Amino acid sequence: MSSFPSAAVLGLCSLIFAILVAPTFYFEMPRIAWIGLGSIGEAISKNLAQHAALEEPVLVWNRTVEKAERLAAAANGKMEAAPSLADAVSRADIVCLCLADDRAVGEVVDGAAAEAPVSGTLFVDLSTVHPDTSQAQADKLEKLGATYIACPVFGGVALAIQRQITIVLAGPSDAIDRFEPFTKDVICKDTIKLANQPLREAGMLKLVGNFVRFSAIEVLCEASVLSEKIGLPEETLAKFVEAMVPGPSAGQLATLHAGEYNNLATSLAPISMALKENSYLNDLAGRSGAKLRTLDTVTAHAERVNEMRGPDAKLLAIYGSIREENGLPFDKN
Numbered sequence: 496m497s498s499f500p501s502a503a504v505l506g507l508c509s510l511i512f513a514i515l516v517a518p519t520f521y522f523e524m525p526r527i528a529w530i531g532l533g534s535i536g537e538a539i540s541k542n543l544a545q546h547a548a549l550e551e552p553v554l555v556w557n558r559t560v561e562k563a564e565r566l567a568a569a570a571n572g573k574m575e576a577a578p579s580l581a582d583a584v585s586r587a588d589i590v591c592l593c594l595a596d597d598r599a600v601g602e603v604v605d606g607a608a609a610e611a612p613v614s615g616t617l618f619v620d621l622s623t624v625h626p627d628t629s630q631a632q633a634d635k636l637e638k639l640g641a642t643y644i645a646c647p648v649f650g651g652v653a654l655a656i657q658r659q660i661t662i663v664l665a666g667p668s669d670a671i672d673r674f675e676p677f678t679k680d681v682i683c684k685d686t687i688k689l690a691n692q693p694l695r696e697a698g699m700l701k702l703v704g705n706f707v708r709f710s711a712i713e714v715l716c717e718a719s720v721l722s723e724k725i726g727l728p729e730e731t732l733a734k735f736v737e738a739m740v741p742g743p744s745a746g747q748l749a750t751l752h753a754g755e756y757n758n759l760a761t762s763l764a765p766i767s768m769a770l771k772e773n774s775y776l777n778d779l780a781g782r783s784g785a786k787l788r789t790l791d792t793v794t795a796h797a798e799r800v801n802e803m804r805g806p807d808a809k810l811l812a813i814y815g816s817i818r819e820e821n822g823l824p825f826d827k828n
């Protein structure tokens with residue numbers, strides 16, 4: 496008998512939840528569209544579709560439409576290929592962009608704004624673009640009642656597949672709050688939040704961060720070439736790197752020693768991406784009056800690789816260019 500009142504209270508609570516809370520929760524769940532299914536876009540969007548708590552499939556659109564259709568067909572209902580950019584944007588509350596470069600981002604944002612209603616839409620840009628480009632998209636979209644956050648990605652495709660990338664989140668804090676539930680443990684291991692800070696800082700951080708990464712590779716390649724020239728065995732250098740240099744250097748050195756640095760099948764970043772980022776950095780450095788000799792060196796080696804092996808060659812192929820400069824053949828094996 497004494498359990499009757501509490502059962503009634505429980506029932507009443509469930510009813511209130513069903514009437515008031517559940518529909519609110521349902522209607523507030525955003526619909527997400529993903530634009531750009533290149534190497535890293537595909538990896539991140541698959542994780543979003545697979546691991547985010549979404550009510551509806553992620554809408555995917557790509558300039559080459561077959562890619563979106565292929566992905567959606569293999570996604571067990573967790574992705575839906577949109578027939579056009581306008582369709583994807585007009586049905587979404589949040590539109591993620593993961594595009595090759597500034598031109599692609601500008602064209603897609605202009606196309607979306609021209610062909611679909613975007614008032615209230617949140618654009619999340621995971622592409623690597625010049626900081627001025629991010630600001631220009633944000634300004635343009637703000638005039639249309641939409642919001643833009645800059646979310647550049649640290650880490651390559653292999654890390655993206657394993658959800659081990661780090662994502663910068665820059666823009667108004669309420670906009671970041673809208674996207675944050677779809678970041679940590681869904682598509683990435685960590686986020687760096689730059690809420691309400693100047694939007695340009697996201698791009699600046701991405702470029703400066705990658706400058707650190709590229710420079711570390713440059714030094715590793717030079718150290719390896721020097722060791723070969725002076726007769727220090729590969730295994731001995733490897734022992735030092737494994738013991739003393741944290742991060743990906745030991746794996747990268749093993750790739751150099753194995754002669755796999757120009758293997759196009761690896762998931763390492765292509766030289767075209769390094770050249771794009773170095774050109775933005777050169778622009779920022781030039782405008783600020785900074786002189787960066789290491790950046791000049793990395794750029795010269797990357798340009799040589801691009802000339803010899805084309806834009807798809809991998810970043811680690813600067814090793815071949817450094818070998819050449821030192822009288823060794825570009826290819827090791």
Ligand SMILES: NC(=O)c1ccc[n+]([C@@H]2O[C@H](COP(=O)([O-])OP(=O)(O)OC[C@H]3O[C@@H](n4cnc5c(N)ncnc54)[C@H](OP(=O)(O)O)[C@@H]3O)[C@@H](O)[C@H]2O)c1
Pocket residue numbers: 530531532533534535536537557558559562593594595596598599602603621622623624648649650651652763764768
């Ligand atoms: N790959 C990495 O390791 C990595 C790491 C961190 C950050 N990022 C950044 O993430 C972004 C995407 O990288 P990704 O490796 O996925 O590049 P990707 O493989 O070259 O793919 C580029 C994507 O952009 C699309 N695209 C290019 N021009 C376009 C245009 N004018 N209009 C519409 N779509 C266009 C391509 O469509 P199509 O398929 O039709 O060509 C493709 O979906 C880049 O900004 C890159 O710098 C990449």
